[in-house]
Amino acid sequence: MPTTAHVTCPLCEATCGLTVTIDGSDVTEVRGDHDDVFSRGFICPKGVSLGALHADPDRLRTPLVKRDGEFVAVSWDEAFAEIDARLRPIMAERGNDAVAVYAGNPSIHNVSTTLYGPVLYRAIGTKNFYSASTVDQMPKHFTSGYLFGAPLSIPVPDVDRTQFLLMLGANPLVSNGSLMTAPDMRGRLRALRARGGKLVVVDPKRTRTAEAADEHNAIRPGTDALLLFALANVLFERDLVALGGLADHTNGVAEMRALAEPFTPEAVASEVGIDADAIRRLAVELATAERAVVYGRIGTTTQEFGTLASWLVDVLNVLTGNLDQPGGAMFPAPAASAPGSSKPFRHGRWRSRVRGLPEVYGELPVATLADEIEAPGEGQVRALLTVAGNPCLSAPNAERLDAAFGQLDFMVSVDVYLNETTRHADVILPGPTPLERQHYDLAFYQLSVRNVANWTPAAMPSDLPQEWETLLRLLGVVTGQGPNPDVGALDDFVAGEFARRAGAEVEEAAGRVGPERLVDLLLRSGQYGLTLADLEAAPHGVDLGPLTSRLPHALKTASGKIELAPEAITADVPRLAARLSARSDGSPDGHAAYGAAPHGSRLPGEFVLIGRRQLASNNSWMHNLETLVRGSNRCTVQVHPDDAAGIGLTDGALAKVSSAAGTVELPVEVTDVLRPGVVSIPHGWGHDVNGVRTSVAAAHAGANSNVLTDDGPLDAPTGTAVLNGIPVHLAPA
Numbered sequence: 001m002p003t004t005a006h007v008t009c010p011l012c013e014a015t016c017g018l019t020v021t022i023d024g025s026d027v028t029e030v031r032g033d034h035d036d037v038f039s040r041g042f043i044c045p046k047g048v049s050l051g052a053l054h055a056d057p058d059r060l061r062t063p064l065v066k067r068d069g070e071f072v073a074v075s076w077d078e079a080f081a082e083i084d085a086r087l088r089p090i091m092a093e094r095g096n097d098a099v100a101v102y103a104g105n106p107s108i109h110n111v112s113t114t115l116y117g118p119v120l121y122r123a124i125g126t127k128n129f130y131s132a133s134t135v136d137q138m139p140k141h142f143t144s145g146y147l148f149g150a151p152l153s154i155p156v157p158d159v160d161r162t163q164f165l166l167m168l169g170a171n172p173l174v175s176n177g178s179l180m181t182a183p184d185m186r187g188r189l190r191a192l193r194a195r196g197g198k199l200v201v202v203d204p205k206r207t208r209t210a211e212a213a214d215e216h217n218a219i220r221p222g223t224d225a226l227l228l229f230a231l232a233n234v235l236f237e238r239d240l241v242a243l244g245g246l247a248d249h250t251n252g253v254a255e256m257r258a259l260a261e262p263f264t265p266e267a268v269a270s271e272v273g274i275d276a277d278a279i280r281r282l283a284v285e286l287a288t289a290e291r292a293v294v295y296g297r298i299g300t301t302t303q304e305f306g307t308l309a310s311w312l313v314d315v316l317n318v319l320t321g322n323l324d325q326p327g328g329a330m331f332p333a334p335a336a337s338a339p340g341s342s343k344p345f346r347h348g349r350w351r352s353r354v355r356g357l358p359e360v361y362g363e364l365p366v367a368t369l370a371d372e373i374e375a376p377g378e379g380q381v382r383a384l385l386t387v388a389g390n391p392c393l394s395a396p397n398a399e400r401l402d403a404a405f406g407q408l409d410f411m412v413s414v415d416v417y418l419n420e421t422t423r424h425a426d427v428i429l430p431g432p433t434p435l436e437r438q439h440y441d442l443a444f445y446q447l448s449v450r451n452v453a454n455w456t457p458a459a460m461p462s463d464l465p466q467e468w469e470t471l472l473r474l475l476g477v478v479t480g481q482g483p484n485p486d487v488g489a490l491d492d493f494v495a496g497e498f499a500r501r502a503g504a505e506v507e508e509a510a511g512r513v514g515p516e517r518l519v520d521l522l523l524r525s526g527q528y529g530l531t532l533a534d535l536e537a538a539p540h541g542v543d544l545g546p547l548t549s550r551l552p553h554a555l556k557t558a559s560g561k562i563e564l565a566p567e568a569i570t571a572d573v574p575r576l577a578a579r580l581s582a583r584s585d586g587s588p589d590g591h592a593a594y595g596a597a598p599h600g601s602r603l604p605g606e607f608v609l610i611g612r613r614q615l616a617s618n619n620s621w622m623h624n625l626e627t628l629v630r631g632s633n634r635c636t637v638q639v640h641p642d643d644a645a646g647i648g649l650t651d652g653a654l655a656k657v658s659s660a661a662g663t664v665e666l667p668v669e670v671t672d673v674l675r676p677g678v679v680s681i682p683h684g685w686g687h688d689v690n691g692v693r694t695s696v697a698a699a700h701a702g703a704n705s706n707v708l709t710d711d712g713p714l715d716a717p718t719g720t721a722v723l724n725g726i727p728v729h730l731a732p733a
């Protein structure tokens with residue numbers, strides 16, 4: 001008899017409710033759950049493929065240990081014995097910093113790794129902690145930390161109530177939204193326009209989202225901070241600054257006025273590629289719309305001025321009085337959140353050994369991981385733990401990082417595939433599939449455009465240990481308890497600590513273990529006083545209503561106010577100003593510097609590379625599913641027709657693309673959706689390496705765009721990699 005399960009899809013940030021039909025050990029159908037309180041039946045091609053992921057014969061089902069260069073399947077006891085025998089001596093002889101950790105994106109989409117990962121990483125006690133955040137949203141944590149006092153206090157656009165949405169560097173009709181949990185963005189944006197609202201997209205490419213907008217401005221890559229500064233400049237110049245109720249809770253408005261002064265629309269227009277009149281008009285529309293919000297995403301964070309752009313997004317929301325207001329940028333109120341620090345945010349509590357880069361939010365930039373492995377000396381990284389990460393495809397200067405991984409003394413990966421990264425491991429520890437585990441979207445309800453809560457019990461049993469058990473067993477190993485620690489006792493200890501920090505009594509969640517105990521404790525101590533039992537009784541989720549105003553209570557800065565112009569951020573403004581004046585002097589910096597060469601001074605074959613997401617991809621790791629690599633999901637370099645003609649490239653021809661970091665070859669896709677001078681390659685491809693076990697992906701290999709991205713130039717404050725706006729040279733291959 002087939003059974004039906006209601007699950008929250010953990011693959012991306014949209015948290016869609018899905019209805020899964022299961023027959024024995026087979027998943028026979030995955031549909032959108034029309035009764036889900038949040039997603040109302042929405043589903044995308046990736047959600048549909050959860051069954052294919054479950055069935056994928058290449059997915060790992062036993063631990064693997066590398067013996068004489070070959071992976072062999074082993075028991076869990078053998079795998080942990082190997083880790084104990086090889087990792088402990090490295091820690092004992094070379095210190096905890098000799099062990100690096102890299103936590104990848106799915107680790108935050110998984111309640112086991114979200115809750116138990118940090119416990120393990122703290123126990124390892126290394127300053128070499130890295131994650132996908134420094135190729136993603138770290139600038140947003142940094143600016144939220146300094147503006148609002150807490151790195152997780154990220155305001156999200158209240159998309160369901162706004163009348164004017166200015167969106168930069170995001171393509172939610174493909175990505176399904178990010179730092180904005182909002183299933184069915186197409187429907188939400190359609191509703192925005194149907195109620196007379198306006199959507200303006202700023203993107204070097206006419207994306208699907210731009211096609212669905214009222215207005216598209218094709219910005220030059222890497223120049224968002226200049227555009228946003230110019231909008232602020234106009235607000236001050238035209239007396240359109242109106243903080244409303246925020247005025248009593250905001251410091252730094254006068255500093256902002258002074259900082260914005262040089263960035264007039266006229267000063268930035270040619271660099272930004274949007275004319276001064278259009279910038280003025282946008283500023284006025286933003287200021288005069290009944291309810292408006294500025295929202296920036298990955299095109300604005302993974303670029304040369306990622307922190308300044310992220311900061312100015314929030315500054316504009318404050319200056320227009322739209323922060324914390326319905327229809328503006330609001331702070332979600334999740335039902336459960338992991339206890340955070342009570343101290344105001346600061347960064348630079350330690351620095352990386354080789355390049356001296358500051359720690360941000362407990363992390364060092366992944367762009368410097370290769371340095372830490374390669375450079376000899378005290379504190380050199382000799383061992384690596386990866387948890388749900390594929391940095392060999394997702395981090396900059398990927399060829400170098402790949403070679404560095406080959407030099408490690410020992411590597412452990414907690415991962416579901418033998419892929420480009422985990423092939424370097426000595427031990428791989430697999431975990432259950434999304435349908436075989438419990439789920440609660442701790443991270444993404446924190447960024448949700450509506451307050452909701454939804455608990456997912458495991459839809460089917462697993463032969464594999466749950467990842468929280470695996471992580472606790474690793475915790476036992478690194479703390480010297482040997483390869484077979486008492487996982488139950490460790491879990492009790494973790495739960496006790498959680499309860500203490502959350503101000504709950506651990507006994508309240510009696511009868512539960514693992515993540516469900518922790519989630520129950522967090523719910524009980526949360527602001528709605530829910531229990532896990534409440535959520536278990538509501539398989540389609542609990543709707544907790546639209547976002548509500550949370551200031552000044554939510555502010556955690558030392559002053560208790562919004563700090564609009566903190567020194568840690570404004571210190572980077574001269575770098576932006578210098579770039580602007582270098583350009584307007586007409587100095588021939590061209591490709592010597594990052595970003596696009598000055599207008600008109602481009603040499604034939606010279607372009608600026610940006611990335612793109614694809615509907616049927618999930619960064620690097622879902623290309624082993626036949627259903628997702630069919631049809632349009634291809635790894636091509638998109639080139640504008642005029643540009644292609646100029647250098648003799650035709651659609652389908654092979655192009656050679658080179659940058660300061662490396663060279664790749666891939667097919668050309670001629671399309672007028674790009675701004676001329678800009679080319680686009682999706683990331684997450686390049687599966688044609690030896691020693692992997694992903695047969696479908698290997699047959700659809702594509703090229704690794706991060707061979708082209710550089711690990712040298714970074715967003716200065718946060719060390720976030722520059723993945724957009726890379727100078728490249730294109731020629732027929």
Ligand SMILES: Nc1nc2c(c(=O)[nH]1)N[C@H]1C(S)=C(S)[C@@H](COP(=O)(O)OP(=O)(O)OC[C@H]3O[C@@H](n4cnc5c(=O)[nH]c(N)nc54)[C@H](O)[C@@H]3O)O[C@H]1N2
Pocket residue numbers: 012013105136168169170171172174175176177178202203204205207219220221222223224297298299300303610611612613614615616617618619620724725
């Ligand atoms: N289908 C699918 N969905 C995904 C993912 C996936 O791989 N596939 N990945 C998930 C992850 S990890 C994340 S972080 C989110 C990201 O979610 P989004 O931020 O919405 O991601 P993208 O679709 O890459 O959109 C970024 C846009 O920025 C534009 N851009 C590039 N450079 C610049 C610039 O300098 N300025 C401006 N203004 N725009 C620029 C690009 O053209 C692109 O359209 O998506 C998530 N969802």
Ligand SMILES: Nc1nc2c(c(=O)[nH]1)N[C@H]1C(S)=C(S)[C@@H](COP(=O)(O)OP(=O)(O)OC[C@H]3O[C@@H](n4cnc5c(=O)[nH]c(N)nc54)[C@H](O)[C@@H]3O)O[C@H]1N2
Pocket residue numbers: 103104105106110132135136298302387388389390391393394395414415416417419421431432434467611612618619620621682683684705706709723
């Ligand atoms: N050029 C360029 N590079 C980029 C980006 C870009 O826009 N352009 N985007 C960046 C962004 S936003 C991100 S988030 C990163 C992503 O970077 P990563 O997180 O490093 O890469 P993923 O492709 O998400 O790889 C996820 C890994 O987790 C494994 N995995 C999947 N599910 C599970 C699970 O349930 N448990 C375990 N243990 N493992 C699992 C997969 O097999 C895979 O090895 O890429 C970044 N890299």
Ligand code: SF4
Pocket residue numbers: 009010011012013014015016042043044045046047048176183
């Ligand atoms: S949009 Fe995201 S959460 Fe929704 S079904 Fe697709 S992958 Fe899953």
Ligand SMILES: [Mo]
Pocket residue numbers: 105132136
């Ligand atoms: Mo991401």
